[in-house]
Amino acid sequence: MLSAKPFSALLVVGHGSTLNPDSSNPTHQHAEDIRGRDIFAEVACAFWKEEPGMTEVFEMIESREIYIVPNFISEGYFCRQVLPRELRLSGPTTMRDGRVIHYCDPVGIHPNMTRLLLQRADEVAPGIPRGETSLIVVGHGTGLNENSAKAIQDQVRLIRAGNHGFAEVLDAYMEEAPFVADWHKLSMAPNVVVVPFFISDGLHSYQDIPVLLGMEAQTGAAASEREVFRHNPHHLHGRRLFYSSAIGTERHLADVILDQVEEFDLKHFGGASVGVSAPAISQSLDSGSEDESALRTAEPAAGGTSTDFSITAALKRWLAEGRDVIGEVRITRDAGGVFTLRHKDDPGGAEASATSTPAAETSPLFAREIAKYDAEGKFRPLKSAPTLRSGWRLELRSLDEVRAALDHFYPAALGMLRAHEQGRLCGVPLREVLARQTGMYRFTNTITDEQAMTMIATHCDTKTRCLRRIVWGLSADQPLAGPAAGKSRTSSDANALPLLCMEACSHIVSAARKLAQAGHAGKEAAAAQ
Ligand code: SF4
Structure with a gap:
């Protein structure tokens, strides 16, 4: 049986889907099950086709040792090629960004x-x-x-x-x-x-x-x-x-996820509990990591001397500064210390009448259900789409619960914002993302700069498609320009916490593929004439 790993995080990676609302359910449910067992300091999920993506998820994890278990059925194409590439792994254990990251085998190949x-x-x-x-x-x-x-x-x-x-x-x-x-x-x-x-x-x-x-x-x-x-x-x-x-x-699949972590320790550490040795690993990272030192020397909370650089501490500070809206969610706190989350356009406080106030839900998990479908019942694969339905209310007792709920509404958004404030959020240029496409999609990076800018302006449009502000450029020295320039601009709303985009999502990559395929097919047709 796997011993507790109080210094480590577990990251369960699933496929997800932009079409099917059920695809990511088991991964979320198994993660929730394991979270309830208090084995790891943190348990997070990431997806290939949903949020959080495999780059941004690292911003929402605070532990320095991370076990990644692919919630995949085989050791096939995804687990051997796509996931290591997207998660930037160099082998069974990768040391980077002040972290030790272990890549376990997928659940489907475990004998259990x-x-x-x-x-x-x-x-x-x-x-x-x-x-x-x-x-x-x-x-x-x-x-x-x-x-x-x-x-x-x-x-x-x-x-x-x-x-x-x-x-x-x-x-x-x-x-x-x-x-x-x-x-x-x-x-x-x-x-x-x-x-x-x-x-x-x-x-x-x-x-x-x-x-x-x-x-x-x-x-x-x-x-x-x-x-x-x-x-x-x-x-x-x-x-x-x-x-x-x-x-x-099957609900016991959560046990198999843990079995794969245990198997990893057996295979690579001879069965010694890495949880016990994690502080030693962390210590070795303490001295040399630039990122870690960036974390420690970052400006403390505004006007304060706090040395707590956790995401929850950052959230506390933002709320104290009156920045109480994120995306389409408003957060208020009553005199008794209870936090209320509601759609920002729904009346709250004195404005709300007894008849217009929806019954309160009290679990942060409910946020995932609210965020799943829009007002017309359509699946919302992109959580930052401006389509969050109204008419709900969440009452939460602690900042940790508020953070958990916000991670369901806008996965990894708080972590990315904290990293951005600390000056260490690295946007991934679009060309770099498109260049990672392989196989039948290897032509994706052939779209022209003009096509890319128009595509971003259309598919990322703030009013109709996505509320996030883009922090990446076309390439390292080519910022967004022309019709796409507005997606990099800071919002004028001082009370709003920005939703940031640090890497093009699967919707944009898919749009680029279609453009590139059409261009490639056009060239082939011309050559055949
Ligand atoms: S790439 Fe565009 S649509 Fe996708 S998350 Fe970023 S801003 Fe939103």
Whole structure:
């Protein structure tokens, strides 16, 4: 069992989605579960497609030792190439910016996933004898990296070798043989349990696989938009088919995340608790790190002598200065010390009548629910979009809770602002971000400067798209200009805490890809003539 690591942070990294509101749920839920166990000083999440991104998340973490666990199913393309690149890692342990960062294996390849699969199979088909059941573990299958299917094949092998009593245990895939669509030909038993080996109930497990299995004629809505999930069993091809939700939603996956941290310590430190040795590591960083010294010599709180440079202390100071609005959220405090968060346009205090005041929620977690959908119920993948719905009220008892809620409304925003005030927030130039695109997207950086400026002006427009102020340029010596110049300007509202953008988000990268692809296709067509 993993011992406490009071000097360390855990960072769980997930894929996320700009389309599916359910994709990041399991990662958030497992992080919340682990946070409640008080093993780590901090527990944070970061995503490839949602916020916080993999650069900005480091600004919201204050510990100097960080364990990163990819909440991914395989050791494939993402865990081997994309995540190390985006997280700026140089190996299993990276020392940079005054920190020690450990990169653990993804959850999906841990042997304890076998236990979860067996548990899930029994839950989905209660009372059905294993001896009369075919268990099929389903994955995506992809040509990008052979390891994608390996994690599933390993699990199938482990279950078979463990003699767990199933009539047969099989693997099947959406996009490569053996195909899940052939499940009735692949399996023999009268009962068939299908468990999707995916992290979340996203497009594949809820929408694509049911069609491939023949349970549904066409792709359905996302999980959270359904009233009822599944009515097992489904009677198809003369068999009873039991379909489970994704293995990543199993609540014991939080244990596997911790297992991967323990595994990392065993593999790289011979089982010694790194939590115990963390102060020693930190000490060695104390002397040499420029960033750390920048942290320590930064200006203390305005007019004060405080040496507390934590994000919560910065928040306390900002509120004392009357800077009580961030994005579309206003923060007030009553005489009893209770903080109230509400939409900045909603009436508060004496203006609010008993009928117009919404009932108060008291958990910071509620902020994530509020921030998830706009007033029309549409998913908000970009939390800094100017579409936060109104008509809610959060009453919180401490600054720590306020900070936690704000990290849900605007992930990493407080940390970035603190770093900016300390003069150490490094914006990543757009050209640098686009140059990291590989494979079929390697042309992304071919967009012209003019295209880039127009794209930023359109896709980052403050009134309609995103409230953040950009702190990066096109390149290191080329600031935003022309139609994009306004995105770097400071707001005139002295009471507002700015939302900062330190690196182009996935929306902008995706817009750049489309522009570059259109340009590339145009050139190819011209060359072919
Ligand atoms: S790149 Fe543009 S849209 Fe994306 S977070 Fe930054 S400012 Fe907002």
